[in-house]
Amino acid sequence: MSASEFGQQFVNALGLGSIYALVAIGLAMVFGILRLINFAHGEVLMLGAFAAYYFAAAGLPFLVVVLLAVLTTVAIGLLMERVAYRGIRGAPDVALLLTSLAVSIALQNGALLAFDAQPKPFPTPAAIQEQLTVGGIQISVTNLVTVGVALLLMALLTLFVTRTRLGTAMRATAENAMAAQLMGINLSTVIVAAFAIGSALAAVAGILWGARVGRIEPLMGFIPVLKAFVATVIGGFGSIPGAVVGAYLLGFGEIYLVALLPGELSGYRDAFVFAALIVILLFRPQGILGSSEPEKI
Amino acid sequence: MNGRKDAGQTQGPLRDGGPGSPAPPLLAVEEIRVYYGAIQAVRGVSLDVRERELVALLGSNGAGKTTTLRTISGLFRPRSGKITYDGADLTKLAPHRIVAAGISQSPEGRQIFGSLTVRENLLLGATPRKDRKGLGGDLERVFDLFPVLKERLAQAGGTLSGGEQQMLAMGRALMARPRLLLLDEPSLGLAPLMVRRIFEVVSRLKAEGVTILLVEQNARKALEVADRAYVLETGTVVLSGTGLELAANPEVERAYLGA
Numbered sequence: 001m002s003a004s005e006f007g008q009q010f011v012n013a014l015g016l017g018s019i020y021a022l023v024a025i026g027l028a029m030v031f032g033i034l035r036l037i038n039f040a041h042g043e044v045l046m047l048g049a050f051a052a053y054y055f056a057a058a059g060l061p062f063l064v065v066v067l068l069a070v071l072t073t074v075a076i077g078l079l080m081e082r083v084a085y086r087g088i089r090g091a092p093d094v095a096l097l098l099t100s101l102a103v104s105i106a107l108q109n110g111a112l113l114a115f116d117a118q119p120k121p122f123p124t125p126a127a128i129q130e131q132l133t134v135g136g137i138q139i140s141v142t143n144l145v146t147v148g149v150a151l152l153l154m155a156l157l158t159l160f161v162t163r164t165r166l167g168t169a170m171r172a173t174a175e176n177a178m179a180a181q182l183m184g185i186n187l188s189t190v191i192v193a194a195f196a197i198g199s200a201l202a203a204v205a206g207i208l209w210g211a212r213v214g215r216i217e218p219l220m221g222f223i224p225v226l227k228a229f230v231a232t233v234i235g236g237f238g239s240i241p242g243a244v245v246g247a248y249l250l251g252f253g254e255i256y257l258v259a260l261l262p263g264e265l266s267g268y269r270d271a272f273v274f275a276a277l278i279v280i281l282l283f284r285p286q287g288i289l290g291s292s293e294p295e296k297i
Numbered sequence: 298m299n300g301r302k303d304a305g306q307t308q309g310p311l312r313d314g315g316p317g318s319p320a321p322p323l324l325a326v327e328e329i330r331v332y333y334g335a336i337q338a339v340r341g342v343s344l345d346v347r348e349r350e351l352v353a354l355l356g357s358n359g360a361g362k363t364t365t366l367r368t369i370s371g372l373f374r375p376r377s378g379k380i381t382y383d384g385a386d387l388t389k390l391a392p393h394r395i396v397a398a399g400i401s402q403s404p405e406g407r408q409i410f411g412s413l414t415v416r417e418n419l420l421l422g423a424t425p426r427k428d429r430k431g432l433g434g435d436l437e438r439v440f441d442l443f444p445v446l447k448e449r450l451a452q453a454g455g456t457l458s459g460g461e462q463q464m465l466a467m468g469r470a471l472m473a474r475p476r477l478l479l480l481d482e483p484s485l486g487l488a489p490l491m492v493r494r495i496f497e498v499v500s501r502l503k504a505e506g507v508t509i510l511l512v513e514q515n516a517r518k519a520l521e522v523a524d525r526a527y528v529l530e531t532g533t534v535v536l537s538g539t540g541l542e543l544a545a546n547p548e549v550e551r552a553y554l555g556a
Binding site: 165168169171172175176178179180181182183184185186187 | 370371372391392393396397401402404408409410411412413417420421422424425469470473
C-alpha cells in the first residue's frame, strides 16, 4: 500500500468508525441502564435516513432536514420505549432480546411496505460530495464531515453526562440501578433520556451512512447495528467510552482488511471481523474497557 | 389488624416529655408479604416506627430484614399488606416518590457509585430536593458528621475504604434530608473502631431528631442505642419490645447476643 493510499484509507476508516461509534453509543447507553440489547436501534437509524429523504424531497434546507429527522427519530425511539419495552422492564434478558428483535423485524417490514424495497438515492448536498486533494492524498469531504460531526456530538455527550444532573443520574443508574432508585432518581426519566439521546445519534448516523453509501433502503439498519453491537462487545458492553473505542477499532480493522487483502478475499471482510471478535472475547471476555461487574438486579 | 405478639408491652417513648399517648406512628408496616419469585421472603411482617424513635430490626441472615427495608423503599412490591407513612399509603409508590416523601435508605453493602466522585455520590443523594440553595449547608452537615469525606470529595467512590464507603452511604442518604432514615447493616464488615464511630453517628442523628429504622446483625450494639426492637425469624416477627427488654430476654441473649 502506498503512503497516499494509506492516508486515504485512514480518513476512510475514521469516517466508518465514527458512524459505528454514533450507533454504538445508543446501544451501550440503553444496555447500560436496561440490560436490553436493542436490535431495533438499526431501524431507528434507517427511519432517520428516510425521514431525511422525505424532508429533503419537500425542498427544505439540509440543516433543517437533519434537525427534523432527529426530532422524528427521537419521537420514534420514545414511542418504542413506551410501547415495547416499558412493560417488560426487569424481565429476563432473553425476553428483552427477543422483544427487540421483534420490534426490529416489525419496523423493517413496515418500512418495506411504506417505502418500497427499491433503494432510493440519498440527497446528499453537493458540497459534501466533493473530493479534496491534500498533499497528494484524496480525501472525501463526506468522511471529513462525518468525523467532525461525530467528534462534536461525542464532546457534547461527554459534557452532558459529566456536567449535568440528569447525565450524572444516568451514569449512576448504569452503574447501580437499585442504588440510583434509592437516591430518588426516577428510573423512567433516565430511560427516556437514554432512548432520546440514542435515537438522535442514530438519526445522524443514518444520514451520514446515506451520504457515505449514496442510497438508502428499508433493510439498511441491520449491518450498522450489527457492527455497532460488535463494537460495544469489543469495548465492553454498557461502557460508552468502550463502545467508541470498539467502533473505531472495527472501522480501522474493516477498511485496512479490505485494502490489504487480495481482491478475491476482500469479500470475506465481515468474516474476518467476526473472527477477530471471537479472538478478542476469548482473551478478554469483559471487552477491552469493560469491567467484570456483578450481575445487576 | 396488628398481628404481632409483643414480648413486653410497648412503653411510652423513652425520650423526655413523651406523653405516651398513642400518636399515630410515622411509619406503619402492616402484615406485608413479599415474594422473590416463588419464595416467600417476608411472611406477614408488621412493625411501626414513631417520630424521633430509633427502632432496630434484628435477626439472622435470611430472616427478611433487608427485604423488609427494600419493600418500605418501594424496590419490592408486597403481595399483600400495607405500608403507611405519615398517614399516606406508600404501598404502590415508585421508589423515587418514596424518597421524595422523606424516607431515604443507606442500603446493605453500601452500594456506592464506585466510578462517581464522592461529591457526585453525595449530590445524587439530594436528587429529590427542590431547594438547591440549601445543599451547601447540607454538605457541611455531612462533613461535620464524617470529616474524612471532605478530604475525599474529588476521589472516586470506589477508591474509598470500607468504613469510608459506609460513611459515604450514610452521608448520601442524609443529603435528602430524610424524616425517616433506613439503615441496612451499617456496621457489617467494619473494624471495631469503625463500628463504634458509625454507632456514635447513629446516636447523634437520633439526638438531632431523625427517626431511624436500623437493621443490624450486631444485636448487642443495636439494642444499646434502640428505643425498641423487633426480632425477625424466617420472615416473621417473633419478638418485639424495648431495647432494654430484649437485651434482657434470655431467648435473644442465647440466639443473638452469644452469651
